[in-house]
Amino acid sequence: RKEVEQDPGPFNVPEGATVAFNCTYSNSASQSFFWYRQDCRKEPKLLMSVYSSGNEDGRFTAQLNRASQYISLLIRDSKLSDSATYLCVVNMNGDFNKFYFGSGTKLNVKP
Amino acid sequence: NAGVTQTPKFQVLKTGQSMTLQCAQDMNHEYMSWYRQDPGMGLRLIHYSVGAGITDQGEVPNGYNVSRSTTEDFPLRLLSAAPSQTSVYFCASKDVGGTETQYFGPGTRLLVL
Numbered sequence: 001r002k003e004v005e006q007d008p009g010p011f012n013v014p015e016g017a018t019v020a021f022n023c024t025y026s027n028s029a030s031q032s033f034f035w036y037r038q039d040c041r042k043e044p045k046l047l048m049s050v051y052s053s054g055n056e057d058g059r060f061t062a063q064l065n066r067a068s069q070y071i072s073l074l075i076r077d078s079k080l081s082d083s084a085t086y087l088c089v090v091n092m093n094g095d096f097n098k099f100y101f102g103s104g105t106k107l108n109v110k111p
Numbered sequence: 112n113a114g115v116t117q118t119p120k121f122q123v124l125k126t127g128q129s130m131t132l133q134c135a136q137d138m139n140h141e142y143m144s145w146y147r148q149d150p151g152m153g154l155r156l157i158h159y160s161v162g163a164g165i166t167d168q169g170e171v172p173n174g175y176n177v178s179r180s181t182t183e184d185f186p187l188r189l190l191s192a193a194p195s196q197t198s199v200y201f202c203a204s205k206d207v208g209g210t211e212t213q214y215f216g217p218g219t220r221l222l223v224l
Contacts, residue, residue, distance in 0.1 A: 004153065032210055043201055043215035044154070087153065096208060097142065097161060098169060101153035 003027060004090050006102035014110050017078045021105045023088030024070045032091040033064055033071050037084045038104065044087055047073075078109045113137050115216035117202050123222045124192040132187040132219050134202030140214075141207045143185040144169070145177065147198040148218075154201060160185055161207060192223045 006023045013019050025033075033050035048055065050062040050071050061074040071090075075082055085104040092098035118133045136143065144159035146169075156169030160179040174196060176188040185204075189196060199220050203213040 008151070043217050044213075045215070046212045049210055049212075092170075097159055097167070098156055099213070100170075101146075101155070103151060103153040 002102075003092070003100040004088055004102040006086075006088050006105045008103060008105060010106040010108050012108045012110060013078055015078055015080060017109075018074065018076045019078060019107065020072060020074045021086055021088075021107075022070050022072050023090075023102050023105075024068075025088075025090045025100070026069070027090070027093055028066075028069060029094035030090045030092070031094055032096060032099075033062075034089040035060075035062055035071075035073050036087040036089055036101075038087055039084050044101075047086070075107075078107075080109050080111065083107055083109045115202055115204055115214050117200075117216035117219050119219060120217070121220045121222075123224065124189075125224055126193060128192050130189050130192065132189075132200055132202075132221075134185045134187065134216060135183050136185075136202075136204040136214070136216075137183065138204060138214065139182060140204035141182065142211075143179065143202065143204045144213070145175070145185070145187045146201045146203065147171065147196075148201060149198050157187065157200075189221075192221075194223045197221060197223045 035047040036044040037047045038044040054063045059076045088102035145157040146154040158177040160166045202216040205211040205213045
């Protein structure tokens with residue numbers, strides 16, 4: 001079983017749509033959670049950290065469900081520029097120096 | 112600030128050759144790491160360092176060596192390249208701590224024939 005699992009997609013949505021991704025993780029000792037964005041053939045960049053209480057940044061909302069061991073990302077009012085691959089990242093075994101990346105969920109926002 | 116820089120951008124090697132991928136950061140970050148990314152897979156941690164003189168293994172360390180003689184630089188050495196090491200390699204740095212943002216370099220695309 002993979003440590004971090006994501007639906008690879010692609011999710012094809014029209015501009016203005018709301019889209020949600022989930023990511024499940026296998027290690028209950030994980031304590032740090034992140035969503036990164038990766039554009040084609042580019043380096044990953046942090047989109048947002050995920051806190052226990054959930055957090056929001058503009059059109060983006062991240063939630064953590066420790067009981068079911070998943071994190072989610074909600075994007076409202078999708079823009080063409082949101083088209084990218086979204087990577088879920090979790091630290092390994094509670095170790096703050098080691099991180100597992102999911103294989104990513106691809107989002108295509110269409111005009 | 113240049114952030115995290117990596118050289119070279121592209122490299123072709125023959126099986127058995129050795130080479131060093133360079134990584135440097137100018138943000139005074141103690142933590143640096145190397146990942147590889149293969150098609151359809153997430154980034155996998157190769158090695159990491161929490162400061163000069165301190166390195167440790169990640170998820171896929173075999174076939175790679177690292178050293179950290181300065182805070183700024185964290186080179187990755189391929190001792191004897193194999194086709195299975197064909198990948199995109201990313202270097203990253205961050206402040207020490209569990210919730211800090213990792214900043215990635217632009218990557219090195221390596222093809223081993």
